[in-house]
Amino acid sequence: MSIETTVTRAWQRKAAWLWLLLPISWLYGLIITLRRQAYRWGVFASYRAPIPVMVIGNISVGGSGKTPLIIELVSHLQAVHRIKVGVISRGYGGDNSQMPALVDASSTPSVVGDEPCLIVNMTGVPMAVSPNRQQAITTLLAAHPDLQLIIADDGLQHYALQRDIEWIVVDTARGFGNKQLLPTGFLREPLSRLKGATVVYHSKQQTSPAAEHASKQKQPNQRLLMYMQADSMQPLWAPSLANTQKPNAAKADIQTSEQQDHPAAPKTGSQVHAVSGIGYPQRFFETLTDLGFEVIAHPYPDHYDFTLAELLQYRQHPIVVTTKDAVKIKALLSKAMANNALDDDYQALVSRLWVLPVTAVLSDDCYHLLTEQLQRLDIDIKSHQALK
Template sequence: MSIETTITRAWQRKAAWLWLLLPISWLYGLLVFLRRQAYRLGMLSSFRAPVPVMVIGNVTVGGSGKTPLIITLVSYLQQQGVKVGVISRGYGGDTSQMPALVTKESLPSTVGDEPCLIVNTTAAPMAVCPNRKQAITTLLNAHPDLQLIIADDGLQHYALQRDIEWIVVDVARGFGNEQLLPTGFLREPIARLKNTTVIYHEKPNGVSALNDSENLAQRLTMQLQPDELYPLLSVDELVELNAAKSAIPLSANAVPSKGDKVHAISGIGYPQRFFATLSTLGFDVIGHPYPDHHNFSLTELLQYTEHPMIVTTKDAVKIRTVLLTEISKINAIKSNESIDSHNGNDIRALINRLWILPVTATLSDTCYQTLQQQLTALDINMATSSHS
């Protein structure tokens, strides 16, 4: 078990030994405060983009639903005629090849898994680089007509000035012991939520545990709605691979159904949410959590036999690359044995067992109303106020 996984589990159960780390959290908090003040007072320089920037982030470590939210926002803005682009640090990618534009042909190992997912889903212009100024410059050089740039997970990147901030708070997860890293999982104090736009990520059809006194009709909320399972490789892709005389005959398999025992494989920031969603859908879940942005190996995937495997769309981006690469290796030597000693029949069985559970972020009406007001203030006009 990795150190990251150990710490994450300790945060989840509010382990008592975490309080031994409190002096480190105090030091971390002081550094966070001094750094932010340095930017506020101009002691450290920050970049103002030539177009408005909207930052989507959170004050906690781990997944809060930012990526599905960004996908929903980008799709909505595209429908409204707004020319929107996205930037990201490209976590998990090859920084030596950044800044880089993200295309549908980009590999997760080059630009990161989340950027691949965002572009494959929305086809939005996107660039990645740890230096957000370089990412924006690269993006605008390629797409000078953009009206708005959404920065993925740039809340603490104060070197980038922003016009809009949306902070996502996972209501089910809360703030743990409400301590800063490493005692707790807060990147910044809870007070950071003041004077910003807070989006409360709630369970579908659930009742909020935060701000109970607030008028629910005015709450800015989002929910992640699960969609239908679909196979890692589509029927069309299987046909195409077979037409190319693949050394591994591939065929479609029956979709897992309610009551089935399944392996839930997850390398996202908060895998328990994924496991809970599958349980709610009626599956008998065997959960296998991995660190966030984990690079799955073929050996890891092949160990889960007997039952169907269900993964997130984020993990599927990397797993798909792993399997297609292995198929290419096997085909290249025209044998049922791959150069990594994996039997072709094992690969075929693995592909048949793999399924993806997509989720869609659905936002409350007040989220769209707030967005429209914020964009109007920036002289960005949408074609219509409808979000149906």
């Protein structure tokens, strides 16, 4: 078991031995406080982009629902307000030697990271990646000079980048644990960091408008709510992907839907292997359980690089993955197909791979506040478009 896995499990259990690390957390807290103040006082240089920047992030380690939120915000801004929006990201898991880089439909997770690939595949938004956010913005604006707004993915602690709007996502299922900074707890920054930022609370889906209203009454400060809505399960290797990425139909023997039907989706009540390499896989497992599946959970570290051999070990039952993991697995299949490296066992694996897409659903208050924030920045909003 890796150190990362051991500590993560200890955070989840609120293990008593974590308090032995408290002096390190105090030192870490002092360092991050001094660092932030240094940027405020101008001791460290920071970059002001020529157009407004909206940062989406969190104050905890692990997943919070940030990526689905970004996808929903981009879709909303494009479709409802007709705003020309771009996205930048660090490109975690990509190849730093090839950055800064623009992200498009042909980009691969090994070069630009899995989350950028997912965001672009879902929205078609102009996007650039680099550990240096200034370089990412410069690269993005050079290719798309007409952009009106930039959304920075997971740049909350990157104080070298000045920002106009901050949205912090809080997962109510995880909460804040023991409320301690790393490594005693899983907080990157203290809870006081929430002050002055827009906080969006990622909670479980309410069953009715009345239930949502009751939730707001119980937690009046949690005005901005978000939940994930599970969509219909889809085969991971969709016919469109097979048609567009298969270099030679004679070399690759995976048949498209025109030649054979994909097996039926897993039925409610059946057993499924839930394979996940995201920051907080428990929510994914719980979603499948809530949908009525008997879940055999296989959690992996965030941004994990799967191999087809690893997936092959999960036999007998369908394998269900997240859309983020599906991006990497599709890239693996494409590479194997190009090399004509898929034997009968691997083709059987393809037929067992399924994706559970989720969509971020925001409360009306989120959209109204977003409109107000954009108007304060003098961004041209198409006012004739109705809010979602």
